[in-house]
Amino acid sequence: MTAPAARPLRLGAIGTSSIAGRRVLPTVTGMPQWDLVAVAGRTAKKAAQYAEHFGCEAEDDPEALLERPDIDAVYVSTPTALHHAWAERALRAGKHVLVEKPIGTDAAEARSLCALAADRRLALRENYMFPHHPQHVRVRELVAEGRLGRPVSFRAAFCIPPLPEDDIRYDVRLGGGALLDVGVYPLRAAALMLGPGLEVAGATLRTRASDGLDLSGQVLLASPSGVLAELAFGFEHAYASTYTLWGDRARLTVTRAFTPPPTHQPLLVLEEQDREERLTLPAADQLRLLLEEFADAVHRGGGATGPHSESVAVLELVDAVRATARRVEVR
Known part of the structure; x- marks a missing residue:
């Protein structure tokens, strides 16, 4: 008897960056592993535009997005200086995190995020595609x-x-x-x-x-x-x-x-x-291969697995x- 397929993972997006609009969110919406639930940006207007385009809900405030119980994982594509702060907030809210590269602005930020994800057994990935x-x-x-x-x-x-x-x-x-x-x-x-x-x-x-x-x-x-x-x-x-x-x-x-x-x-x-x-x-x-691996990591329960050492080493x-x-x- 074939095992039932895992339900799509519910994703929230923080940030309305160019890479999110051109590459990541269009790919997410075409994958059976993911269900884009909501997006939040620096302005409510931009979030509403992205929500209408990608067929999801808009949140006026990223904090409100993190409080939603119907979101399993968060994609962070804010400006680089804010990657660490929003990824940390998402992890503390119990969400798995895919954050745009680089994961922080220095090695100390990378170490703290990787340690937090491991401690809370949450998947943390940096969006290096290549x-x-x-x-x-x-x-x-x-x-x-x-x-x-x-x-x-x-x-x-x-x-x-x-x-x-x-x-x-x-x-x-x-x-x-x-x-x-x-x-x-x-x-x-x-x-x-x-x-x-x-x-x-x-x-x-x-x-x-x-x-x-x-x-x-x-x-x-x-x-x-x-x-x-x-x-x-x-x-x-x-x-x-x-x-x-x-x-x-x-x-x-x-x-x-x-x-x-x-x-x-x-x-x-x-x-x-x-x-x-x-x-x-x-x-x-x-x-798509990265997003498939991230989905697998979320289904496994996150934790210490993953390329955390490479993220720290590069920074x-x-x-x-x-x-x-x-x-x-x-x-």
Whole structure:
């Protein structure tokens, strides 16, 4: 006899961000595992617009949303500086939490949220989509097969063109800046491919003279195994979303590492001395895979399971970059 399917999990959304409206909520509403119940934002008007668009209820106040007994989990997509505060309130209200990346503005915030979730046996996930894409599994398989030989270098970049002047990512008070917005992606990729124990060996940040906001940067990491990582990120570049693993026999490049659309067929480029192999992989929806894993974690009862150590490790690297970086002011 087939076991009955689990009922859809009831989700509330705090924040009416662009990523929520463009990607997360449309995906949620198309999944049988989830039922979007209500949304709350910084203004009642914006919440009402999102509620009408996605066919759910609107709450004038995020606190009222957290008090609802018909919500199992909360998706937090507020400005970065408010991620920790609202995720903490949701956990204390007994809700499982999916919070936009980064999980906080520093490692201390990450540690406190992870500890609270573990103590209350609630699922806590950070909305890094790319680690859920199968293309990275294939990369690790090729490395394990010895196709690259002995890895010696890792290079990654996530860069985007300048944003509109009024974009909140240019607001220091709201946790803006390139390091927390795009820099965390190559840092997370380095941790994914090189493992724990990474150390910052050097860093440079281009900062806005008026308020110190970081616009772009470069970071050099060292792994315990001796692999060096060179990372670039910023709001001042033509678009790039890539990483390369380089060994003594070959190098392997992921051409669309962080933001492949659901229908995109990933391309891996394997370059040997006298030969190039281009591997086209099946398309995958990395956000849907993340939301499926989060739903499974909620059904399991949350607790200490999950990638909490990676969330903390990335923000420890962010703290180290801030502490050691040479800053170059631009006007």
